Amino acid sequence: MVPPSADFIAKAHIDAAGYEKMYAASVADPAAFWAEQGKRIDWIRDYTKVKDTTFDYGQVSIKWFEDGTLNVSANCIDRHVATRGDQTAIIWEPDDPKTPAQHITYAQLLESVSRMANVLKAHGVGKGDRVVLYLPMIPEAAYAMLACARIGAIHSVVFAGFSPDALANRINDSEAKVVITADFAPRGGKKTPLKSNTDKALFDCSDKVKCMVVKHTGDQTTWIDGRDIDVKAEMAAAKPYCAYTEMGAEDPLFILYTSGSTGRPKGVVHTSGGYLVYASMTHQYTFDYHEGDVFWCTADVGWVTGHSYILYGPLANGATTIMFEGVPTYPDAGRFWEVCAKHKVNQFYTAPTAIRSLMGMGPEWVEKHDLSSLRVLGSVGEPINPEAWNWYNTHVGKGKCPIVDTFWQTETGGHMLTPLPGAIPTKPGSATRPFFGVKPVVLDPANAEVKTETETDGVLCIADSWPGQMRTLWGDHERFQEAYFAQYRGYYFTGDGCRRDADGYYWITGRVDDVINVSGHRMGTAEVESALVAHEAVAEAAVVGYPHDIKGQGIYAYVTLMNGVEPTDALRKELEAWVRTEIGPIAKPDLIQWAPGLPKTRSGKIMRRILRKIAENDFGSLGDTSTLADPSVVDELIENRMNRG
Ligand code: ATP
């Protein structure tokens, strides 16, 4: 266990005893607990009903603060303007470090969001209408999200790396009135043609869909008169103030499609009141955020992490939040740390995939920069292997910053399992304990019964609702109930497997689909991957099962080697022996394929369902691949597959 320092505890919002007491209260009487916590945001009409939720399959219904009214944009902007109008709300750090960063104050944010809201209104967008955003990480993305919230429109952000097809599907599924895009998206020195992608997407959409274009790089694009709208020009001409609309707590705030690592993306719906209370509270406690801190979440606003922890959580708390347009390795592998030093970042939040790739470049890129402002480090997106955890702790945190490994999902709106940095000692690779109001349970997948022993493993479910929970899937409440409430009746099923240790700490073992059964032994693929990555020659690994005559399932490992390491048969033997000694003979991979690249979603998650198909020698129908970052890696893997039959 790695406890926080006495110094850290002294300044933290909450210590160990405080956490235990508050957690116990939060699950003993959720309605009373959240009635109190709901006050952290401003309501137009106060709520009298706090919690009305049921997980009963067939009638799943989730309502929080349902008779309260509020406006999310007013909570994120207006209420701060009187006291901190001149404080920076958003620091925008452009892709090219030679372009100066922008510091946008709360007062300026109010004006820009108002102008954008007035442009949307002028084009007929109102309460309940859907607006799709397909934008780079630029201030206009934040303006657009908050402008929608201001007038009660529902935004659906589509990551700028997605294809025209993926964009068209999302515009059609949500029946959006408007798509807001930009001419180009610069990232890592390259430019993605967003406008021309949008043109392609709109071929497959209703011709009523309007296209608003942010001229960001200023490069030439095609222009369709009558359909395309120059956002910046219209914002400049619009009125500088827009009154906010009174919204019900349960009115939808946004739709966001999941990353699709396990199948067809789902249109997750989040509503206004409960979501904001939860985003704001988790942001404060998980990152031990204090007034005046500079907070940096490196995610894209195309992911839920960007929604809750670049925008809504930090701004609800009156924080200074960084929006970064670029990538960790441009112009060099020190970019993250250069930005941390430049803006004196206090809390830094990123994904294991980024940490692993930077780890592969060597610690010298970190050591060049002054990281003394950092207090808390965060991780999200997948289990963080202890190797990467230790590197992060030693080289970035210098052993003095607690690491918060936050387990949560698009569906959960905010953190579910996470250390609170002054209260919960960490263990490398564990998401530790539940956040306030979250009741995790471990179920036996064989009989759906709750496992009551402390030390156990199984599937992770949640026994009761929390305010940040999704309410439905857009236009498909049926699929919502099927996906999350059918398999384990009375519980929300996360889809993830987990282990609970003797201290009551949770360890996510990966998707339940990713558990393999070798000669009767159930094994999480994450464990084998973690062992492989611990070898000095290995940069990344992905493990899946495949049908094996004798064992039932065999272990198939895709291995990406460190820069400059030669793939040889000797190395293959060495890795087999390595896993044998690290975990045991049962975990020895049967087949190892050298993989120069792995199929990943745009958010950096390995798409194991594709790897499973290749390992099974069944690659005819790979399913939905529209969310892949680089589809060409798949052909390479099929070409060199190890199981031919
Ligand atoms: P889809 O549901 O469409 O397959 P997805 O699950 O990849 O997409 P997200 O909601 O972005 O989309 O990801 C949530 C999942 O990410 C979790 O269910 C879990 O598997 C994984 N995850 C997130 N954070 C952590 C973490 N700290 N530790 C372990 N796993 C994590």
Ligand code: MG
């Ligand atoms: Mg999921």
